[in-house]
Amino acid sequence: MKNKLLYLLIFIVGGFASCDEDSTADYIFDKSVNERFSELYTEYNTVLQSPAQGWLGYYNPNGETGAYSILLKFNPNGSVIMHSDYKSGFANDTITYSITKKQDITLTFESWSVFHAIYETNNNNNGGEYVFNIASVSADEITLVSKTDNGYNGDDVTTLVLKPATIENWDLEPVIANVARLAGDANKSIFRNFEHEGEAFASFRYDDRNRTGVISYMNDGELINVITPVLINANGFQLMKEVSIEGKTMQNFVYDLDNDVFTNTDTSIKLSYDNAPAYTVDGVVDQLLSVNFKTITDYSANLEATILTIQDSVPNFKSFQLYSEWGYLLCYAPGTEGGNWSGFSKLSFTKTGEDQLTIGWEGYTYGSWWEKIYYNAGGQMILNFLLDENGLYVVSVSNSEFYLVSKSDPSKYCLVEL
DSSP states (O other): OHHHHHHHHHHHHHHHHHHHHHHTGGGSSSSOHHHHHHHHHHHHHHHHHOSTTOEEEEEOSSTTSOBEEEEEEEOTTSEEEEEEOGGGGTTOEEEEEEEEESSSEEEEEOSOOHHHHHHTHHHHOSOOOSEEEEEEEOSSOEEEEESSOOOSTTOOOOEEEEEEOOTGGGOOHHHHHHHHHHHOOTTSOSEEEEEETTEEEEEEEEETTTTEEEEEEEETTEEEEEEEEEEEOSSEEEEEEEEEETTEEEEEEEEETTTTEEEESSSSOEEEEESSOSSOOTTHHHHHHTSSEEEEEEEOHHHHHHHHHHHHHOTTOOEEEEETTTTEEEEEOTTOTTOSEEEEEEEEEEEEETTEEEEEEEEEEESSOHHHHHTSHHHHHHHHHHTOTTOEEEEESSSSEEEEEESSOTTOEEEEEO
């Protein structure tokens, strides 16, 4: 009995001691949560508003998308001036922002802005953000971390690092100009290649929807496609994921206005327009010719106007169709008097290389209104393009789509769909 009383006494005393320790927990901080937040609120706003030219950051909403220049100038009245190179600055505006305390201290861009525009891409499935936790703050750098996303495709959570901007940073025209240069000049060659010491070793295509670069090259007979996010700046561009091909490493490029090329800053590698593909894909012509019927669905900029010209003579014109087995080039114009089709027959399709093709014509015609095509300026341009004795390059886009590219002038091309 005495032992039981002793244990009970120890338990009670221990309980009081425990309660006494717990009662001190509320006094570890000498200020309340609200008081501490109020101080941080003032401190963070002061830092946000301090730089004379605001802040510059490079924002990519997920690990697969390139980065956009974001300029922010926070004002004492709770507004923030926001400029970016996203879609040439169409979302530039002055909006409102707030700093709030929930589980973390949060910076919210309240009004619609470039962050919202990026977030809404792909039906709100782009991994973007417009509400950020404030991870760290100093006069030299602010780190903002996404409030809601948990990482995209296994990548880290969206992070935006801001550094004090300069007055030069606010001039985004050089950045926007380099975006256009990287996208390519529609009046120049379709072929854009990386070359080293005069030899092309990889091709490049820019995807403006995701701000990514597609770099393609051959490795032991296999076509390799590397997709890398791109950051575009006033001097040129950066591959956000370093790319190495045959021992040649590429990342940072500067634009050379005099020669219209982008040059790698660490090597002599250049990105420029070329007259031929960087590599040959075996069997691409065979794949194209394996299906008899093909429709021309798109044209390069310097051939596109021919369609309107043809419609002056054939108002119902829809498309050109190629029949490689039967030897036809037909114009499809449903509802036209004399028949839905007319054009040219006895064409030959001759493979002259693994990725090269020549189309010949013996002068025969089909249908009752072929003359409206033949004597039309637009029709002549298409015929001259397809029947060029120098031939065409065949470039595979997918298993069912191919570019036919003029070898004489690679700025002229059409997209053919099987």
